Amino acid sequence: MDDKKFNKYKTVADIIDKSFSTFKELLKPGEKIYHLAKLNDQNILNELNKTYKNLKKGLSMPTCISVNETVCHYAPIENDDYKLKEGDLIRFEVAAHIDNCNVTLGDTLEISTNNFDDIKYLQTAMSTGIKLVEPGFELNQFDKLIKKMTESHGYYLLERPYVFKEPDVKLQYDWSRKDTEKFLEQSWIVKCDEEIDLEDLEEIDEAQLKDNTEFNVNEVYHLEIAVSKDKTSCKVSDRQPTLFQKGYRKYQLKTKMAREVLSEVNKNIGNCVFTLSDLNMQESKAKLGMRECTNQVVLRSLGLIVKKDPVFRIKCSIYIMKNNVYILSGKFNTLEIIDDIETDLEFLKVFNQDSKFNKRYINEKSL
Numbered sequence: 176m177d178d179k180k181f182n183k184y185k186t187v188a189d190i191i192d193k194s195f196s197t198f199k200e201l202l203k204p205g206e207k208i209y210h211l212a213k214l215n216d217q218n219i220l221n222e223l224n225k226t227y228k229n230l231k232k233g234l235s236m237p238t239c240i241s242v243n244e245t246v247c248h249y250a251p252i253e254n255d256d257y258k259l260k261e262g263d264l265i266r267f268e269v270a271a272h273i274d275n276c277n278v279t280l281g282d283t284l285e286i287s288t289n290n291f292d293d294i295k296y297l298q299t300a301m302s303t304g305i306k307l308v309e310p311g312f313e314l315n316q317f318d319k320l321i322k323k324m325t326e327s328h329g330y331y332l333l334e335r336p337y338v339f340k341e342p343d344v345k346l347q348y349d350w351s352r353k354d355t356e357k358f359l360e361q362s363w364i365v366k367c368d369e370e371i372d373l374e375d376l377e378e379i380d381e382a383q384l385k386d387n388t389e390f391n392v393n394e395v396y397h398l399e400i401a402v403s404k405d406k407t408s409c410k411v412s413d414r415q416p417t418l419f420q421k422g423y424r425k426y427q428l429k430t431k432m433a434r435e436v437l438s439e440v441n442k443n444i445g446n447c448v449f450t451l452s453d454l455n456m457q458e459s460k461a462k463l464g465m466r467e468c469t470n471q472v473v474l475r476s477l478g479l480i481v482k483k484d485p486v487f488r489i490k491c492s493i494y495i496m497k498n499n500v501y502i503l504s505g506k507f508n509t510l511e512i513i514d515d516i517e518t519d520l521e522f523l524k525v526f527n528q529d530s531k532f533n534k535r536y537i538n539e540k541s542l
Contacts, residue, residue, distance in 0.1 A: 176393035176494075183227070183276040184395055184494060188503035190222040191271050191280050198238075204261045204287055209251040211259075212238040219271050227273055235270035235277045235358040236418065236448035241479075246333070246401070246409060246486050247281075247363070248477040250417045250450050261287040266488045270448070275356040279397050280504045281490030293330070293487045294508075297400045299516050300324040301489060302509045303526045304351075304398065308493070308500055309535065312390045317351045321400050324522055330402035330487075336411050336480060338366050346371070353387050354395040354492070357446040360420070364411055364478030369424045373446065395494050395503065405484035412479035419465065419474050420448045426471045432464030437473060448477065499530050 198215045215238040223232045241249040242257065242265050251257070259265075268281035283294055300321040307320055322332050335346050346365055357373040365371055390396060421440050428434045439454050451461045468474040491505030502509060510516075513526055528535050 180276060181494065183230075183273040184278055184492075184503055186226055187223070187232075187271050187273050187276060187278040188280075188492060190219055190226075191269055191278060192504055192506075194218040194222070195267070195269075195280060195282070198267070199284065202259065202265070202284060202286055204259055206259050207251075207255075208240045208242065208257050208259065208265075209253060209255050212240050212251045215269065219269065223271060223273065230274040232273040233271065234447060235272045236268070236279070236360050237450055237453070238269045239267070239418070241266045241268075244481045244483055245412060245414070246480045246482055247488060248360075248416070248418050249414075249479055252417055252450070253452065259286050262290065264291070264485055266486065268488075268490060270358060270360065272358065272447075275358075275446075276395070277354050277358040277397075278395075278492045278504050279358075279360075279399075279490050280492070281399060281488055282505070282508065283487045283489065291485065291487070293402075293485070294489070295510075295516055296325060296328045296330060297402060297487055297489050298508050298510050299513045299522075301398065301400055301491065302513060303517075303522055305493060305500055305502065305509065306526050306528060306530070308390050308396075308495070309532045310390060310392045310495060314349065314351045314353075314388055314390065314396075317390075317398070318347075318349070320525070321350060324517075324519075325400070325402050327519060327522075330404055331406045333363075333401045333403060333482070333486065334408040335363050335365060336408050338364055338411060340367055350400060351390075351396055351398050353391075354397060358448065360418075360448055360477060362475060362477045363409060363480045364476075367472060369422050369472040370475045373420070373423055375423050390495055392495050392497055395492055397490065397492050399488065399490040401486060401488035403482055403484045403486045405482065409480040409482045412481045414479050416476035416478050417450055418448050418477040419450070419469070420477070421446055422472055422475045424472045426473050428467055428471065428473065430464065430467050432460050433467035433473075434464075436461055436464035436468055440474065498532050 237250045263286040270279040489508045492503040494501040
């Protein structure tokens with residue numbers, strides 16, 4: 176990756192981090208979540224439009240504010256009149272891009288209360304996991320480490336609901352994934368192969384598949400952690416999804432409205448995650464057209480999940496430099512010291528090793 180491309184990532188990261196700082200100041204009882212989400216989206220777009228005049232840029236995924244039992248991926252719709260209440264637990268997330276250089280950010284926040292200190296355990300695991308990342312390190316080893324660390328404090332990584340069409344198939348959630356020109360925000364509700372990825376994995380050669388399973392120099396990766404003290408899987412929400420994205424499946428759509436929806440997505444949305452209000456057409460028509468598009472998985476929906484027990488979730492993006500990891504977004508959720516939180520000597524040894532790759536003494540085989 177050359178400096179020009181890195182600067183695109185860094186610019187996006189700086190913008191969404193700054194916008195999030197403003198967003199947090201507005202989180203007060205009585206504020207409508209729809210207005211808060213739209214304001215954050217507009218702040219990000221305004222700042223993006225000041226940069227790289229001749230390049231495509233925008234939201235890779237609009238602002239989501241998921242309140243209490245709704246875990247994630249809820250982009251508030253216009254007729255949602257919900258106003259924040261004291262004690263609400265919200266999960267914020269957003270992603271943006273310049274020239275398909277995507278950066279994501281996510282956090283968990285309380286409204287006017289301080290009843291939970293759970294987030295510090297996620298921050299500890301994220302900080303330690305980043306200290307373990309280096310070129311050639313397998314992505315699933317990051318997943319294994321954060322699982323061990325969170326479980327040692329009585330938390331469990333979230334599991335998808337069992338809705339996949341193939342019996343006895345348990346889909347793993349990828350807590351680390353490489354950024355590509357197609358921003359893949361994983362769906363928690365997966366009923367078929369076409370809802371998992373944005374490309375048909377059968378058409379990808381072995382070298383590319385291997386490249387996508389390891390951390391590599393000059394690449395950007397999105398990391399996240401989501402935990403609960405309740406071990407059971409999440410449940411599918413009764414609420415309708417609000418986020419959609421173009422998939423890789425080709426299908427000759429039967430209805431005119433479905434073809435209009437797909438044409439609008441191809442023309443103006445591309446590979447970004449979007450809401451119905453982002454389409455340049457009447458929402459009532461968009462809803463009708465979307466039905467066939469999602470039924471045939473030409474467009475995939477990011478279904479909503481719920482969990483009664485409190486869920487805590489953080490997300491960030493990192494860049495693998497030649498000799499260390501650069502945290503692009505969400506640095507506020509990483510820690511300089513964890514000794515007051517973590518006592519396990521194995522985890523402390525990982526965290527306390529040098530940030531420079533060539534000065535490290537721990538590799539994935541030693542864990």
